[in-house]
Amino acid sequence: MTSLAPQPGVVLVHGAYADGSSWSEVIERLQHAGLAAVAVQNPLTSLADDVAHTRRILALHDGPVILAGHSFAGTVITEAGIDPRVAGLVYIAARAPDAGEDYAALAQKFPAPPANAGLVYTGGFGGLTEDAFLNDFANGVDQVRARVLYAVQGRVSESLFHEKTTAAAWRSKPSWYAVSRQDRTISPELQRFLAKRMNATTVEIDSGHLSLITHPQEVTQLILSATQAVSQ
Numbered sequence: 001m002t003s004l005a006p007q008p009g010v011v012l013v014h015g016a017y018a019d020g021s022s023w024s025e026v027i028e029r030l031q032h033a034g035l036a037a038v039a040v041q042n043p044l045t046s047l048a049d050d051v052a053h054t055r056r057i058l059a060l061h062d063g064p065v066i067l068a069g070h071s072f073a074g075t076v077i078t079e080a081g082i083d084p085r086v087a088g089l090v091y092i093a094a095r096a097p098d099a100g101e102d103y104a105a106l107a108q109k110f111p112a113p114p115a116n117a118g119l120v121y122t123g124g125f126g127g128l129t130e131d132a133f134l135n136d137f138a139n140g141v142d143q144v145r146a147r148v149l150y151a152v153q154g155r156v157s158e159s160l161f162h163e164k165t166t167a168a169a170w171r172s173k174p175s176w177y178a179v180s181r182q183d184r185t186i187s188p189e190l191q192r193f194l195a196k197r198m199n200a201t202t203v204e205i206d207s208g209h210l211s212l213i214t215h216p217q218e219v220t221q222l223i224l225s226a227t228q229a230v231s232q
Contacts, residue, residue, distance in 0.1 A: 008064040008087055008227045010037040011057050013080075015071025015094070016044060016160070017128055017137055017153040022070065025216035026223070033224060044156045047075060047163040054080040061085055066226045069094050070212055071186065072161070074194075075103070081169025087230040089173050090223050093180040093209050096194040099168045104161065110190040113183065115209070125155040136184040139208035149213075170198040176226045177202045178211060178219060185209035201225070 010030055012023040020039030030037040040057050042050040054076055058065055064087035069077035074094025081089050097103040118132020128137055130150055138146040177195035181188055181204055195202040205211045205218050212219045 007035065008066050008230055009061045010035050010066045010068065010223060010227065011054070011061070012037060012039045013050075013054055013067070013069040013073035013076050014039065014042060014154075015069070015073045016156045017133065018071070018149070019152060019154055021152070022149070022210070023212060026212050026220050029216060029220040030223065033220070035224075035227065042073070042076065042154070044154045044160060046157060046160060047079065047165070050076045051080045055083060058083050058085050064230060066090060066223060066230065068092065068223055068226075071095070071209065072156075075163075075165060078168055078170060079165045081173055082167045086169065086173060088226045089170055089175045090226050091170075091175065091177045091195070091198075091200065092212055092219055092222075093178060093183055093186055093191060094194075095186070096170060096175075096177075096198055097165050097168065098171075098197075099166060100164050101168075102164070107187070107190055110187040110193070113185050113187050115185040121158050124158050126158065127153050127155050136209075138210055138213075139184050140182060140214045141208070141210055145213070149210075170200070174226075174229065175200040176222050178222050179204045180207050180209055180211050181205065182207055183209045201229075 020041045023039045027037045065085045067077045067086045068090035070092040115136035118129040133150045175198045177200035179191040
């Protein structure tokens, strides 16, 4: 009798202007499906710091891991995903730079998302204005919930979005991508380009940037598809 491969664990990485609690709805569903899921709490101080935090969580797993990232965390999982524990990558409306790529220059080839205009820096760290957060970053989220998310948004260092990866894990690991059709933070056209470039198994969700909050079942299903694929 052939023994079954171990069920992969799931490590979830949040992006800018957020924290690990943004994955709560997805975690609940993954746990209900019998998977061990944990969210990373990134400091957003530098790419190296975020990658180090992610690697510390990966190191807690003995078996294979599906590594998922939302938004800016796509950059983090692209770098951290070369860890041998990582069996697959899931991108949720996320950046996915190539090794050493100038992501900002790439993004300029696509329509500028409205949220960009709302990023304001003070003392070396930045966040979105309330208007940009509620209407662009959290479009489609219930306003009461969106205001709570605004109150706990992560502050990003001025250098964070300009740092480059040294590796691109999606070039050697199977990848999945969820495009957000109504995204006002990362251009949907850019998301489609990134998904196609990495030859990802791709779904489109009729949501704003925070599909992991507004459409957690669809996001969970994509992650479950990844776990099933790498288990076979």
